[in-house]
Amino acid sequence: MKPLRLSRLLAVPALLLAACAGSSSQTPPPQPRQYPQQYPQQYPQQYPQQYPQQYPQQPYPAPQPQPQPQPQPQPQPAPQRPLLLPLVGPVAWQNEVRSVLAELIASLSPTNAARVRGIPLVFDPNPNExxxxxxxxxKGAPYLAGTEGLLEAVDAIAQTKATDELYGTKTYEQYASVVIPQLVKSDKASPALPPGIIPPQALADPRRLSRAHEIYDDIVAFTFGHELGHHYLGHTGCANGQAMTGGPSPAGLANLVTNILPGLNQPNEVAADGAGCVNVLDTGRARMGMGFRWTEAGAFALLDYFARMERAAGVSPLNPIGFLRSHPNPAFRIPIVQAVARTWWMQHPG
Ligand SMILES: [Zn+2]
Incomplete structure (x- = not known):
């Protein structure tokens, strides 16, 4: 067993799937799309309309009344989302995770929030995990942990997906096809976004940077919402609302990351996925007035990434990648998140 390799995938919350299997149309030089028009329409409308319509009908084979043609979405008087500042570098990424976590905790029930409020979030500076x-x-005190490599990966996913949305490029596919095969082969490979993937003319586009910020938040919300769930659901057994310590030192954390492999506990993983997804959606609803609304899309983006890693690593039982041993297969987790999200949207129309 190779702990480094194992831990590389190991505790990442089960999230990812992404509906971005690439079609390979020829790509003319990327041109910026009409951002202000397209983008506020696209996001807010996508989920609230699609879900309540689509899902309740599926179980009924009976002929459906023809759906009334929906009035074409008119340019909403919807508030334009404010442009967010770029998130650049580990300090900004870490601070953003702390901010997202605070919002997630604020949306929990009082009982659950009391269990996890103040839990330290620590980062392992290892850029390759x-x-x-x-x-x-x-000391038996709870903590949440992430690696710098995780934040590098989320940044790369966010930057490429934002670019693809605005410019019609396929930079996420390019990034994943270049970086993921290396990640599963070498402990020294970095998940960071390599130079040259983002078209030069898009690099400094404030709309792209703002959109990447939104996607980053959406992904870390699910990632850490899942981990938070392990604490308040009692899976770790040490989050009881007690006084918090500062969390493990960086050296101690590196040791934990490298050597501690949580056994796969499928029911707990399913529960944490469900709780994390609901927490993200509740928080998204609570922050509707703030512009961008978090949804399960971040979960799917993350799960897609790990599904790609798993495919790249292969399925041999001798494969050193430990993700499957510590978390359910992303292909198993994606439908869980879909089902939880579908139920949530049905319960929270509009
Ligand atoms: Zn988990």
Whole structure:
């Protein structure tokens, strides 16, 4: 067993699937799309309309009344989302995760929030690990942990997907096809976005940087919402609302990340996925007035990434990648998140 390799995938919350299997149309030089028009329409409308319509009808084979043609979405008087500042570098990424976590906790029930409020979030500076987890330190105090490699990966996903949305490019596919095969082969490979993937003319586009910021938030919300769930659901056994310590030292954390492999506990993983997804959606609803609304899309983006890693690693039982041993297969987790999200949207129309 190779702990480094194992831990690379190990505790990453089960999230990812992405509906971006690439079609390979020829790509003319990327041109910026009409951002202000297209983009506020696209996002807010996508989920609220699609879900309540689509899902309730599926179980009924009976002929459906023809759906009334929906009035074409008119340019909403909807508030334009404010442009967000770029998130650049580990300090900004870490601070953003803390901010997202605070919002997630604020949306929990009072009981659950009391269990996890104040839990320290610590980062392993290892840039090559892609990892996040919930644990108890040597004193039995709870902590949440992420690696710098995880934040590098989320940044790369966010930057490429934002570029693809605005410019019609396929930079996420390019990034994934270049970086993921290396990640599963070498402990030294970095998940960071390599130079040259983002078209030069898009690099400094403030709309792209703002959109990447939104996607980053959406992905880390699910990632750490899942880990938070392990604590308040009692899976770790050490989050009881007690006084918090500062969490493990970086050195101690590196040791934990490298050497502690949580056993795969499928029911707990399913529960954490469900709780994390609901927490993200509740928080998204609570922050509707703030512009961008978090949804399960971040979960699917993350799960897609890990599904790609798993495919690249192969399915041999001798494969050193430990993700499957520590978390359910992303292909298993994606339908869970879909089902939880579908139920949530039905319960929260509009
Ligand atoms: Zn988990």
């Amino acid at each position: 892609v990892n996040a987890f919930a644990g108890c330190d040597e």
